[in-house]
Each structure stands twice: as structure tokens, then as C-alpha cells.
């Protein structure tokens with residue numbers, strides 16, 4: 001499980017996150033919504049330990065961010081919005097580079113596992129710059145999964161993807177949670193939010209204004225009502 005307790009973050013003089021409380025159980029998928037500038041990326045950055053909160057605490061299982069940063073980092077995988085890969089290197093070399101950097105155990109076999117998991121086998125020697133947006137995203141997810149995180153955090157995972165890649169990726173992400181992995185992601189895509197999430201949280205101006213099941217969210221959030229009429 002991941003528990004967020006009273007997390008706050010200021011950037012300059014602006015309060016970007018204010019007393020955020022969230023809980024996601026093992027195998028849960030939380031979709032984070034909200035208007036531009038609401039604080040979604042900042043919250044994901046805090047959850048992925050890319051930036052530190054000014055106040056509050058985050059727990060992943062029995063580990064706390066303030067006391068056990070390295071343990072938390074082992075348990076979290078982060079897929080940023082921007083593709084974070086070396087374009088002139090192959091998939092293989094990118095994965096090997098990241099696996100070495102993060103000291104992944106049983107490196108070769110784990111790389112093979114994630115490559116198979118993400119359906120990247122055929123493109124193994126292809127340079128990343130030659131891949132479609134969808135495949136680049138898959139490589140990014142493969143990198144984030146190398147160290148077998150318990151929580152996968154994704155900032156708009158399907159943005160820029162064609163429909164086919166998206167239709168392949170979404171069931172894959174859903175499937176990933178069957179072994180207990182937690183997925184927390186942001187999206188502006190209503191269809192994707194309704195398909196993938198089991199809970200929805202909404203941020204507005206740095207505050208959590210809603211958290212509930214998809215069914216509750218459909219009733220209460222106008223942003224999700226467009227497609228259900």
C-alpha cells in the first residue's frame with residue numbers, strides 16, 4: 001500500500017500542494033485528474049521522490065519517506081511525461097544502462113523479462129530514435145519496471161500514442177496490478193480514466209477536492225460525465 005499523509009509543497013511563494021491525503025491499496029489503480037496547473041505533476045514528482053515535500057509523510061508498506069528514502073526509492077518506479085531515454089542507443093543498451101545505474105539484481109534475466117513483458121523483443125537492437133511514440137513509451141515503462149517496483153507512477157502514460165498502441169498498453173497496465181503492483185497515473189483522457197482506474201482523485205489549485213471509486217467519480221465529476229451522457 002501507499003499512504004500519503006498531509007503532504008504539502010510550496011514552489012517559491014506558491015502553495016502547489018496543500019495537505020494531500022491519499023491511500024492506495026495493493027493492486028490498486030488511482031487516476032489523478034484536474035485542470036492544468038492543479039498540481040498533478042508536482043504530486044507525482046513528490047511520490048516518485050524526484051522532489052521532496054515541505055510537510056507531511058509518505059508511506060510505502062512500512063517504510064516512510066522521511067526515514068527511509070532509499071527503501072522508498074527501491075519500491076517506486078517512475079515514468080515521466082517526457083521520454084527519458086538515450087535516442088541514439090538501442091533498447092538493449094538503454095535498458096542495460098539503467099539497470100547498471102540502479103544496480104538491478106540478476107540484470108540480464110530481468111532485462112529479458114521486462115522486454116518480453118512489454119513486447120519489445122523484436123526491436124531489441126533498434127535505436128530508440130527509430131521507434132514510434134508508443135514503443136518509446138513502452139521502453140520508458142520497461143526502464144521503470146526494471147527494479148520490480150511495488151508502485152508504478154506515470155505522468156500521462158498514453159499521451160501522444162496512437163490508438164492501437166494505447167489499446168495494447170492499457171490492458172497491460174491493468175494486468176500489471178494482478179501481482180499487487182500499485183499504479184498511480186495522471187490523464188486528461190476520460191475513456192482511459194474510466195477503463196483503467198479503480199479510484200479517481202481530483203486536484204484543484206493544489207487541493208484534493210475529490211477521492212472515490214470510479215462509480216462515485218462518474219456521478220460527481222463533470223469532467224467524467226461527457227462520455228456517459
Ligand SMILES: Nc1ncnc2c1ncn2[C@@H]1O[C@H](COP(=O)(O)OP(=O)(O)OP(=O)(O)O)[C@@H](O)[C@H]1O
Nearest residue numbers: 011012014016034035036037038039040041042043
Ligand atoms: N519549477 C516550477 N517553478 C515554478 N512554478 C512551478 C514549478 N513547477 C510547478 N509550478 C507551478 O505549480 C503549479 C502546479 O503545476 P503542475 O505541473 O504540478 O500542475 P499539473 O496539474 O501537472 O498541470 P498539467 O496538467 O498542465 O501538467 C502550477 O501553477 C505551476 O505553474
